[in-house]
Amino acid sequence: MATHEEIAGSLQAFADSYNKNERLKIMNRDWDRVVQIKATDVESVHTLILKDGVLSLVEGAAGSPDLTVISDSETLADIFYGDITPTEPYNNGTLRIMGSEDDIIRLDFISLMIWGE
Amino acid sequence: MKRVVSVSLGSSRRDHKVEVELLGEKFEIARKGTDGDFDRALELLKELDGKVDAIGLGGIDVYLFVRQKRYAIRDGLKLMEAVKVTPVVDGSGLKNTLEREVVRFLAGETGLIKKGTRVLMVSSVDRFGMAEALCEAGCDVTFGDLIFAAGIPYPIKTMDELEDIANKTLPEMVKMPFHMIYPTGKKQESQDEAKVQKFARYYHDAEVIAGDFHLIRRFMPSGLKGQVILTNTTTGEDVGFLREKGAGTLVTTTPEYGGRSFGTNVMEAVLVAILGKPWSEITAEDYLDMLKKLDFRPRILKL
Numbered sequence: 551m552a553t554h555e556e557i558a559g560s561l562q563a564f565a566d567s568y569n570k571n572e573r574l575k576i577m578n579r580d581w582d583r584v585v586q587i588k589a590t591d592v593e594s595v596h597t598l599i600l601k602d603g604v605l606s607l608v609e610g611a612a613g614s615p616d617l618t619v620i621s622d623s624e625t626l627a628d629i630f631y632g633d634i635t636p637t638e639p640y641n642n643g644t645l646r647i648m649g650s651e652d653d654i655i656r657l658d659f660i661s662l663m664i665w666g667e
Numbered sequence: 668m669k670r671v672v673s674v675s676l677g678s679s680r681r682d683h684k685v686e687v688e689l690l691g692e693k694f695e696i697a698r699k700g701t702d703g704d705f706d707r708a709l710e711l712l713k714e715l716d717g718k719v720d721a722i723g724l725g726g727i728d729v730y731l732f733v734r735q736k737r738y739a740i741r742d743g744l745k746l747m748e749a750v751k752v753t754p755v756v757d758g759s760g761l762k763n764t765l766e767r768e769v770v771r772f773l774a775g776e777t778g779l780i781k782k783g784t785r786v787l788m789v790s791s792v793d794r795f796g797m798a799e800a801l802c803e804a805g806c807d808v809t810f811g812d813l814i815f816a817a818g819i820p821y822p823i824k825t826m827d828e829l830e831d832i833a834n835k836t837l838p839e840m841v842k843m844p845f846h847m848i849y850p851t852g853k854k855q856e857s858q859d860e861a862k863v864q865k866f867a868r869y870y871h872d873a874e875v876i877a878g879d880f881h882l883i884r885r886f887m888p889s890g891l892k893g894q895v896i897l898t899n900t901t902t903g904e905d906v907g908f909l910r911e912k913g914a915g916t917l918v919t920t921t922p923e924y925g926g927r928s929f930g931t932n933v934m935e936a937v938l939v940a941i942l943g944k945p946w947s948e949i950t951a952e953d954y955l956d957m958l959k960k961l962d963f964r965p966r967i968l969k970l
Contacts, residue, residue: 577813577821637839652818655847659817662836 552627554594560630561587561596561607567632567664568605574663575603583653586615587630589623617649617657632665669940670718673698673933674711674746675725676851677881681902685924689961690941696924696933698725703852705742705845709749717752721940723932725900726855726881727845729757731837732795733830738837742845754939754946758932763796764954765931769897769920769965770800777967779895779916780804780875787873789815789882792833797877797897802826809873814866815886816848822869855881862886870894876914880905887912900930910970917968928966 552560568574578600585598597612598605619626625644628634636658639645647654668686671694675681679700687694701707703726715722729743747755773780780786782805791798791810801808810823813832823829840848867888870876876883877897884905893915901909901919909917919928938957939946 573821577819580820635839637842641842641844651847656817656819658839658843659813659819659836662839663832 551591552589552623554589554592554623556627557587557589557592557594557623557630558596558607558609560627561598564630564632564661564664565598565605565607568660571664574660577603577663578660579603581656583616584613585617585619585657586611587619587626589626590620592623594623594626615649617647617653619645619647619657621645629661632661635665636661668693668695669720670694671696671721671723671933671936671940672715672719673723673725673930673936674708674715675700675727675930676703676705676708676845677726678702678852678855680856681900683902683929687924689937692941694937694940696929696937698929698933700726701852703846703854705746708746712746712749712755715753716750719753721936722750722753722755723930723934723936724755724757725930725932726851727757727849728759728793730759731792731833731841732759732763733792733833733837734795736834738841740841740845754936756932756935756939756946758930758935760946760949760951761931761935761938761954762794764951765934765958765963766794766797766920767800768955768958769918770797770804772965773897773918774804779918779967780806783807784875785809785873786875786877787811787869789876789878789886791829791878792837793879798829799826801877806875809869811866811869811878814869815862815882818862820866850881850885854885857885858887859885863888884908889913891915899928901928906968906970914970917966917970919966919968921966922963923966 583600587596595611597608625639629636677700679702682698682700684697724746727743728740729747731738784806786801786806786808789811791812810829813819813821863886870888875895880898880900889912891913895916896914897918899920921928921934
């Protein structure tokens with residue numbers, strides 16, 4: 551089980567990697583979205599806000615989310631640190647993402663562009 | 668008579684059967700769509716296994732080639748592995764050879780493709796051979812993979828960037844349920860109106876629009892100005908659709924039989940049946956040699 555702080559650390563690492571990637575910022579200039587991340591086994595809610603291509607992290611719930619990402623704390627930390635990809639937990643139901651299918655694919659794509667080898 | 672059947676995840680409305688003679692041998696070629704029903708496709712494949720000479724898998728890719736790397740789509744592999752006896756192909760082997768040749772033919776013999784021609788490839792990771800050949804011909808190619816598959820308005824302009832993005836994303840994308848990355852079943856009969864509007868400029872700016880027909884169709888806006896459509900499988904209905912949108916010329920990479928062009932998976936299955944060799948032993952040279960013997964030429968239709 552990961553702690554709230556570990557999840558926060560993973561999300562910050564994700565946001566930092568994203569913001570260092572100029573190509574991703576250009577790609578997402580048109581895509582303003584609010585993504586809420588909730589853990590199922592610890593009290594932990596964060597919000598990633600993508601605006602004008604730049605990604606920021608906020609503690610707790612903020613705004614009304616376009617996408618909601620729900621999983622156990624360990625899986626969340628693993629995904630956002632890039633230790634695992636979201637595909638497998640998404641396919642086996644460990645990871646749930648609520649939102650439009652287009653938005654889900656785009657979020658998945660961003661994570662692959664950050665951590666993909 | 669040899670029997671070749673294409674089992675497709677696409678719409679059953681496109682089903683078709685013809686008899687043709689190739690190199691002195693009679694073939695019955697049929698296409699059976701399963702309207703996006705994966706389980707029905709699995710059942711049909713098991714039913715046909717051992718009873719026909721070759722099977723093509725349509726409406727789904729199994730292998731995607733990015734230069735020397737090969738990625739296998741998980742759902743496609745499941746279908747392929749359901750067939751134990753009969754040779755089964757997805758068309759990727761033929762695509763990688765035939766479609767390169769078609770681009771060279773169009774550049775050398777027709778003037779439809781020239782140095783500097785603006786080409787939109789709606790998707791290129793599923794036909795890397797065509798993408799490479801278009802670049803070799805000196806075309807100004809926009810690879811629309813991110814635009815149309817992920818909704819990201821980012822035109823990829825070089826093979827190096829295409830390769831970089833493909834190698835980062837494909838290892839995971841191929842594990843996703845296929846319907847999330849490609850229109851199957853009923854989706855093949857409709858357009859994605861939001862993307863049609865949002866990304867119309869890429870179609871309007873191009874002189875040639877190339878790639879998989881279902882993708883071309885799904886995002887095609889009205890008001891084209893005589894563009895050339897370079898694709899694979901089309902029906903009479905598709906030709907009407909392209910005329911209505913304002914396209915000027917249709918080039919299909921596979922020849923016409925009985926009023927329509929079959930998918931590369933069907934034609935590859937036919938070639939495998941003629942060659943009579945295990946698929947794993949068939950080389951690009953075998954395909955090229957066979958294409959020459961059959962005098963395969965693209966179909967070019969003024970719309």
